[in-house]
Amino acid sequence: MKALRGHWACAGRAVCPLFTIMVLSCSTEPALQHDVPQGRRPDGLLKYSLVFFIHGDGDYLYHDAFGKPRDADEVTVLKARSIAEGNLRTEVFIFHEKRKRHTLLFFPQRDGEFFYYRNGRLDVHERYWRDDHNTSFGYEAEMYRRFHTAEGQDVKKIVFFFGHEIPEFDGEDYNASYADKPFTVDTFAGCLREFQGAHRPFDLVVLSTCYNGTPYTISAIAPYARYIVASPDNLHLSYFTIPSFGQSDSAASDVTIDTWTKKFARDAFDTLAGTVHTAVSVAIYDAGIVQTYLRSIDTIYERSLSIMKEYPAASREHCDCASIPEFIQPDMNRGVEVYYKPPRFGRSKQVLNHSGWECWKITGLP
DSSP: OGGGGOSSSOSOSOOOOOOOOOOOTTSOOOOOOBOOOSSSSOGGGOOEEEEEEEEESSOOEEEOTTSOEEEHHHHHHHHHHHHHHTOTTEEEEEEEEEOOOEETTTEEOOOEEEEEEETTEEEEEEEEOTTSSSSTTHHHHHHHHHHOOOOSTTSEEEEEEESSOOOSSOOTTSSTTOTTSOOOHHHHHHHHHHHHTTSOOEEEEEEESSSOOSHHHHHHHGGGEEEEEEOSSOOGGGOOOOOOOTTTTSGGGGSOHHHHHHHHHHHHHHHHHTTOSSOEEEEEEETTTTHHHHHHHHHHHHHHHHHHTTSOGGGEEEEEGGGSGGGOOTTTTTTEEEEEEOOSSSTTTTOOOOOSOEEEEEOSOO
């Protein structure tokens, strides 16, 4: 799938994050600390419960305005940690998935890193093996069930996923280190199901990825979220601005989740629209309301995916679902709020809006 060739830099997979080499006798790095104080911070003080999935097992290299090479996943980890440390009414789970590396070419390093913050303090920091469990997110789900306590109705539960486009099919090359373990939309939906368990759905799931505002993606995630924010188009650096949460200790933390979601999406759009010349699209999906449209085009979209699988990746191309007549239905725009800016150049610069739904088409065939 063309979209899998890199979507933070939206370029081919090439460079992994650099890691500090720790020379240990006949071993790898330690699991680090579990420091969970008892009875220090009552649950009632928490206003946010945040989960960050930061994928780094691929090409996330880009160059900043000064020409300095950066790894987008490492930058995002630092920003997530900064949010966790600066907010006293928040619990934060950060899972960083890295590429397999070895110390001195022989000793394998743990390829996952987990941080758990509560009330601004780092309680748990652990490195782990990503393939130690039967399911793709077995370790992550176990850590979430162990430490998650913020489950009150006034706590906003938000999941962020940063990475390449999550494929709807295939997915064998999503993880550079685990080509034998496909990662798809269904894999991620299964992860959300494990995390949710018997708890209420997440208030918001944010997909900071390219091209994941598709009917199949939204349908798969909708059972586990009240709202979903995604880009139906190409997303420059696959990067939504992470909010500061700087007001989480004030009355601003009491805004409703729909108000918070709209502000987040608008801020992400404004930041991108002011800095890039490519198309910018950010869409909010109300998981309940969009079900009517999703049911009406379910069979059509499933058929289109079956057709796509028969063609090589070079012949497949994303497009606005509104450009395909059979996807235009009366409820197409219900439950979807779209922020869109056309590119400054290219064949799409005259297209001034987007439906918020992304589909597939076959192109470039003789």
